[in-house]
Amino acid sequence: MMALEQVLAAVGRIDRRDLILWIERRWVRPQHEAGGYVFTDLDVARVTLIREMRDDMAIDDEAMPVVLGLLDQLYGTRRRLRHLVDAVAAQPEEVRRSVAAELRRRALGGDDA
Known part of the structure; x- marks a missing residue:
């Protein structure tokens, strides 16, 4: 399990605002705990996929x-x-x-x- 800041560092080429927006849009669905969002390995893979589709394949919002x-x-x-x-x-x-x-x-x- 990873916290939001750890996901940002691990995935790279994504900022906090974008990741929060993706969560709000329910493109990524991490658990929400008292300390903030908690991401599984599957969540991190999905964030990486979204970033790649957006940046490398030019898939728009x-x-x-x-x-x-x-x-x-x-x-x-x-x-x-x-x-x-x-x-x-x-x-x-x-x-x-x-x-x-x-x-x-x-x-x-x-x-x-």
Whole structure:
């Protein structure tokens, strides 16, 4: 866990005002405690991503919520897919073979359902 000033130092190329604005806009959602904001490693990674998208990719403040929303959806889908893969892996060999065969059938048949 990191305090706001530590995040600013770790991420670089971002000032306090911008980070506070991103928190107010809910682009980053650190915990708020008596001593101020507390950031997880995931929060710091998101701050870094926002800074890179803003500075390196020129994504403006109007587009940023759309891009972040799409990324959140993508990460959520990846997380659900990982759960599905783990659930299938926990099944008996016969079930795993059956699932693999069905996936091949759908891929070869072009069935995206």
